Amino acid sequence: MxxxxxxxxxxxxxxxxxxxxxxxxxxxxxxxxxxxxxxxxxxxxxxxxxxxxxxxxxxxxxxxxxxxxxxxxxxxxxxxxxxxxxxxxxxxxxxxxxxxxxxxxxxxxxxxxxxxxxxxxxxxxxxxxxxxxxxxxxxxxxxxxxxxxxxxxxxxxxxxxxxxxxxxxxxxxxxxxxxxxxxxxxxxxxxxxxxxxxxxxxxxxxxxxxxxxxxxxxxxxxxxxxxxxxxxxxxxxxxxxxHPIGPKPWTRSFTKEFLNGKPPREADLIFWENINGPELSPLPAGKVNKMLRLCKTLRFGGRYYKSLA
Incomplete structure (x- = not known):
């Protein structure tokens, strides 16, 4: 076993x-x-x-x-x-x-x-x-x-x-x-x-x-x-x-943190891709989809602003 x-x-x-x-x-x-x-x-x-x-x-x-x-x-x-x-x-x-x-x-x-x-x-x-x-x-x-x-x-x-x-x-x-x-x-x-x-x-x-x-x-x-x-x-x-270090993906205020120079991490995106799945689905699908879109958008924006720095 x-x-x-x-x-x-x-x-x-x-x-x-x-x-x-x-x-x-x-x-x-x-x-x-x-x-x-x-x-x-x-x-x-x-x-x-x-x-x-x-x-x-x-x-x-x-x-x-x-x-x-x-x-x-x-x-x-x-x-x-x-x-x-x-x-x-x-x-x-x-x-x-x-x-x-x-x-x-x-x-x-x-x-x-x-x-x-x-x-x-x-x-x-x-x-x-x-x-x-x-x-x-x-x-x-x-x-x-x-x-x-x-x-x-x-x-x-x-x-x-x-x-x-x-x-x-x-x-x-x-x-x-x-x-x-x-x-x-x-x-x-x-x-x-x-x-x-x-x-x-x-x-x-x-x-x-x-x-x-x-x-x-x-x-x-x-x-x-x-x-x-x-x-x-x-x-x-x-x-x-x-393994996300610091704030956990389900606790982060992504928009607020993005405006303070902290875009979503890859670990945040992967968490939201897996929170609902084949074994457990604890959150409404609408909320999960919204968070996924937000993470992807802000990660893209983070790359853009980084390129201007």
Whole structure:
């Protein structure tokens, strides 16, 4: 069995709809989707039935989606290592392949590529702030903390990696334990983990979940397979997915931001192309078509004004 998992709350379920539709448009590949959620579920979801661990529905394409209430009060991003362990050990221990995508990601490539990738090692993508040398003073602090905690640094890594995607297998899932161990090591340096971030990059920890992912990659004895920031669409190249940084596409006031010099991003356009689709359609078609036209018009205008600059 192959499992895709994500985390969602409040309006991030709109992102989940786009994620699910984009996956279906690229071959689905997985057998089941498991969503960790908090707070109320959106009313536009299909009719839900009780499941072993929560609630479930089946998409028009025949894909089972199970919604499991998240046990934890940290900021959602910091719940990732614990959630992945729960998925691997409790919710789907029989799975052979696991894929996590943040619920604001849209997939751009064939889904079976992710299956090929994960056979080469734990699959991880570069962050937008990718340059992070193995001799970086903060990375050296992480290594010292790990060694003081009885861990061994097994991998010298250049680059900083994003926690918005992760792929692992039944054979490599001890990496999830490594991530939880790294998280525990860095937590005392993190500040208030009800916040996304507290400090800046000069501190030992900027974002606990993401820094600990990077430390786990340094500590693990499992094979890892790394692709740079192009994988998430942060730079040109192998754009496997689009991961919007900053304001999410469903929150942006495109016309106002355009007048302030910020035209819609490619990630915004791709989101609106996928928000309604073969598996979920949470918004009225008229609204979606209007937003698509607006994004395309303002992106064209943005190129024009840029050419005058």
């Amino acid at each position: 192959k499992v895709l998992t994500t985390l969602a709350e409040r309006d991030y379920f709109l992102g989940f709809a786009a994620l699910l539709n984009s996956m279906a448009r690229h071959g689905t590949y997985v057998d089941k989707v498991i969503v960790g959620y908090r707070e109320a579920l959106p009313e536009w979801l299909p009719a839900l039935e009780p499941s072993t661990h929560g609630k479930t529905f089946v998409t028009p394409g025949g894909l089972e989606v199970e919604l499991v209430e998240l046990d934890g009060s940290l900021h959602m991003v910091h719940e990732k290592p614990k959630w992945f362990r729960h998925v691997s050990e409790v919710l789907a221990p029989e799975a052979e392949e696991y894929f996590f995508f943040d619920s604001d990601i849209v997939i751009n490539t064939r889904m079976d590529f992710f299956g090929e990738w994960v056979q080469e090692g734990v699959a991880i993508c570069g962050d937008v702030n990718f340059i992070f040398d193995r001799t970086h003073p903060v990375r050296k602090k992480w290594a010292s903390i790990a060694r003081a905690g009885g861990k061994t640094i097994t991998n010298e890594i250049d680059g900083y990696y994003n926690s918005g995607f992760l792929g692992w297998t039944k054979e490599t899932k001890s990496f999830i334990t490594d991530w939880n161990d790294a998280f525990a090591l860095l937590a005392p340096y993190s500040g208030d983990m009800n916040e996304f971030r507290v400090f800046d990059r000069t501190a030992t920890v900027l974002s606990t979940n993401q820094d600990s992912l990077n430390l786990a990659a340094m500590m693990t004895d499992q094979p890892i397979s790394l692709i740079g920031p192009e994988a998430m669409g942060f730079i040109y190249g192998m754009r496997l997915m689009h």
